[in-house]
Amino acid sequence: MKSPNLICFFAFLSFFATTVLAQRPEPTLKDVPYDEQNAAQVLDVYQAESETPVPAVVYIHGGGWRAGSKNAIPGFLAKLVNEGTYTVVSVEYRFTDVAVHPAQVNDCIRAIQFVRSKADEWNIDPLRIGVTGGSAGGHLSLWVALHDDMADLKSEDPVSRESSRVSCAVSFAGPTDWGLLNTIEHKHPAYRQLLGYEPGTPALEMDEGEKANVSPITHASADDPPVLLVHGDADSVVPLEHAEVLDEKLDATGGNSELYVVEGGEHNVVSAGGKELEEKVSSFFKEHLLKKAEKTVAIVVGPANHPPGTHEVAAGGRLMAWCLNHMENVPGFESQVFYEWSDDAFLQNASSIVFIGDQFPAERLGSADAAMDDLSGIVARGGGIVCVHYATGLAADDVLDSGDHPLLHWTGGYFAARCNHHQSKAAIFEATITPAAPASHPIRRGWDTFQVKDEPYTRIWFGKDGLADGAIALATAEYPPKDPKTEIVAWAIDRPDGGRGAGITMPHFYRNWEREELRRFILNSIVWSAGAEVPEDGVVTTLPDLMTFRPESLDPKPKKKIEKKK
Numbered sequence: 001m002k003s004p005n006l007i008c009f010f011a012f013l014s015f016f017a018t019t020v021l022a023q024r025p026e027p028t029l030k031d032v033p034y035d036e037q038n039a040a041q042v043l044d045v046y047q048a049e050s051e052t053p054v055p056a057v058v059y060i061h062g063g064g065w066r067a068g069s070k071n072a073i074p075g076f077l078a079k080l081v082n083e084g085t086y087t088v089v090s091v092e093y094r095f096t097d098v099a100v101h102p103a104q105v106n107d108c109i110r111a112i113q114f115v116r117s118k119a120d121e122w123n124i125d126p127l128r129i130g131v132t133g134g135s136a137g138g139h140l141s142l143w144v145a146l147h148d149d150m151a152d153l154k155s156e157d158p159v160s161r162e163s164s165r166v167s168c169a170v171s172f173a174g175p176t177d178w179g180l181l182n183t184i185e186h187k188h189p190a191y192r193q194l195l196g197y198e199p200g201t202p203a204l205e206m207d208e209g210e211k212a213n214v215s216p217i218t219h220a221s222a223d224d225p226p227v228l229l230v231h232g233d234a235d236s237v238v239p240l241e242h243a244e245v246l247d248e249k250l251d252a253t254g255g256n257s258e259l260y261v262v263e264g265g266e267h268n269v270v271s272a273g274g275k276e277l278e279e280k281v282s283s284f285f286k287e288h289l290l291k292k293a294e295k296t297v298a299i300v301v302g303p304a305n306h307p308p309g310t311h312e313v314a315a316g317g318r319l320m321a322w323c324l325n326h327m328e329n330v331p332g333f334e335s336q337v338f339y340e341w342s343d344d345a346f347l348q349n350a351s352s353i354v355f356i357g358d359q360f361p362a363e364r365l366g367s368a369d370a371a372m373d374d375l376s377g378i379v380a381r382g383g384g385i386v387c388v389h390y391a392t393g394l395a396a397d398d399v400l401d402s403g404d405h406p407l408l409h410w411t412g413g414y415f416a417a418r419c420n421h422h423q424s425k426a427a428i429f430e431a432t433i434t435p436a437a438p439a440s441h442p443i444r445r446g447w448d449t450f451q452v453k454d455e456p457y458t459r460i461w462f463g464k465d466g467l468a469d470g471a472i473a474l475a476t477a478e479y480p481p482k483d484p485k486t487e488i489v490a491w492a493i494d495r496p497d498g499g500r501g502a503g504i505t506m507p508h509f510y511r512n513w514e515r516e517e518l519r520r521f522i523l524n525s526i527v528w529s530a531g532a533e534v535p536e537d538g539v540v541t542t543l544p545d546l547m548t549f550r551p552e553s554l555d556p557k558p559k560k561k562i563e564k565k566k
Helices: 015-019 075-082 103-117 136-146 178-182 208-214 241-252 269-290 313-325 368-380 406-411 510-514 516-529
Strands: 029-033 042-046 054-060 087-091 124-134 168-172 227-232 257-263 295-301 333-338 352-356 384-388 393-395 415-417 429-435 450-454 471-479 485-494 500-504
Touching: 042 075, 042 103, 054 075, 054 103, 054 136, 054 269, 075 087, 075 269, 087 103, 103 124, 103 136, 124 136, 124 269, 136 168, 136 227, 168 269, 178 208, 178 241, 227 241, 227 269, 241 257, 257 269, 295 313, 313 333, 313 352, 313 510, 313 516, 352 516, 368 384, 368 406, 384 406, 384 516, 406 485, 406 500, 450 516, 471 500, 471 516, 485 516, 500 516, 510 516
Parallel strands: 054 087, 054 124, 124 168, 168 227, 227 257, 295 333, 295 352, 352 384, 384 500, 393 415
Antiparallel strands: 029 042, 042 087, 429 450, 429 471, 471 485, 485 500
């Protein structure tokens, strides 16, 4: 959202002037290749002197995507290096006279992956990498920050397997939306040259798909990292509307965005912002790179094969991550979504791991053996495990004839899907979900009996002797409607290793994430599993529109009617 403070153009000295007096550091490492396709694919490293790993800020220079140089970092970044708080990496990339979009964004993504791969060698914290740049560099910074993770976990190249995620982004006067070329005059030829068009090509003759792909705004969603947009209201090269529309889009989708307008500032907005802008940027990096989360939650999304509107595991994973990152009464949490199992440091060191997918994802992912081995270590150190809906499920091939499986001990039970030793039940019905845990249990806080049409699984397998020591029923439902029995539909366990686990067999329908009682029930379970205190009123979140998280559908699509042959 827009900052209420507009910075007068003449009120302060030049931003660079306020920092240029600080000694400009020389690169610790110069012209380090991060790829081998082109001589331009090199970077410089300005290492901070620190005994412990520090955050990194990746700097992407401007110049209309066809000029400029990595060889000089801005004064405010030099100051961060001299203070020993950050390592700065300055990236060179291919210009448009060599290759057009997406070459530039691909280079920047590769550079971030390369930096992460060098984290140990360069004393960098791989979980705290930010990105910044001005003009063309601002555009590239935003594109990288807002795009989905580009890690290719199946690649034979170890760098390509690294995450391209960043923790935050600062853009100075960066273009965000090529769709604005249709309604606002953009005289600079670089907008068109980036896409391979001749200068002067009418905007309406440019391919709309290409314009959408090159625009950071296209890739904006609720699960994006925090973004600071710095823009001058007198910028004639990149009109202020570029920052305004992206800020509005991120605000509407539940993203974390701030627009900082420099009154009277032209395209070189850094020179107009003065000391106050320097402090603003420094404070932003401090908040999002120096401040470590107290608890981290990795949400692992597994394969799914259900109709649109049901399961929607990818959207459900993004929704849970957003909620955990925006809890109104539980500070200090950070959550990320993973679509494959990997050796990513965030995943491996998470306080708790949440699974969502069709049957327990650790047994379904391509790296199942590695996932199960890693999980054994995560559990041994006291990490939490939570399974949502069908992720509570195991098939006959997963379990021993006795029904034993690590998941039974990690969470206290599982949905036995087509198993030989036991048959759990799945049916959609109007369920009355009744708390079963003691009122004093943290997961019980802030919710009570509620009704929901869903598919809470029944006849859960808790072992041949029932619930194990340390395990409790969290909620029950009466099933079937005729001659009903009280069935456990959610459970939790305090494990002997000191860790915690839980299984909640809802929601089947994506729209049921709107139900505050169900959402709070699940979020309470995750917070508890991470070893954090659940507030007396339970976890409070204000959920944005469900479409924010990009489901295939909000509601189940009706089944196709099959016409009978006459």
